[in-house]
Amino acid sequence: MTSEFDKLLFEDAESIEYQNLPEDFLHRLVIEQDDQFVATNALAELSKRGSGGEISAKILKTGIGDNHLKAQAFSVLYRADMDSALRLLPELLPNANTTMLSSIAEMLNMDLEQLLTAEDGRSIVRALAHQILSKQLEEFSDSREIESFLVAVKSSGG
Numbered sequence: 001m002t003s004e005f006d007k008l009l010f011e012d013a014e015s016i017e018y019q020n021l022p023e024d025f026l027h028r029l030v031i032e033q034d035d036q037f038v039a040t041n042a043l044a045e046l047s048k049r050g051s052g053g054e055i056s057a058k059i060l061k062t063g064i065g066d067n068h069l070k071a072q073a074f075s076v077l078y079r080a081d082m083d084s085a086l087r088l089l090p091e092l093l094p095n096a097n098t099t100m101l102s103s104i105a106e107m108l109n110m111d112l113e114q115l116l117t118a119e120d121g122r123s124i125v126r127a128l129a130h131q132i133l134s135k136q137l138e139e140f141s142d143s144r145e146i147e148s149f150l151v152a153v154k155s156s157g158g
Helices: 004-008 023-032 036-048 053-062 067-080 082-095 098-110 119-133 143-156
Strands: none
Touching: 004 023, 023 036, 023 053, 036 053, 036 067, 053 067, 053 082, 067 082, 067 098, 082 098, 082 119, 098 119, 098 143, 119 143
16 A cells, blocks of 8 residues: 555655645655655745754755755755854865855855854855856856855955
């Protein structure tokens, strides 16, 4: 007999009513689902419920999922627990692709003034700017976000 969760594994991302699923199902979809659209939608629902931080940290620490899931996991973790997200950056930045760099820049841009007031924050911001500048701007899907971050960093003296 097929369980209710197993039935979800055969549905496409658009047909699942994430808002009606229990949190344990959503967690399993994020971790176990091969369809990354399903996984990212499940993580988005957990984030809406305010319970996506822990699983986002797990994704980032273990490398579960595709680039979009990891980038979304950083955003969710940053919003849930900024300090935990910032502590992960030294591990994430060296191998971050443009999707992840964009997500990190978007989050840090929200708190850039605050980050630049402390040496640790300035160090993180500089490391991110360095990683971004090591790529071609055209590689980023949203180059405006990246340009905005770089301009803000430059104008702040960071």
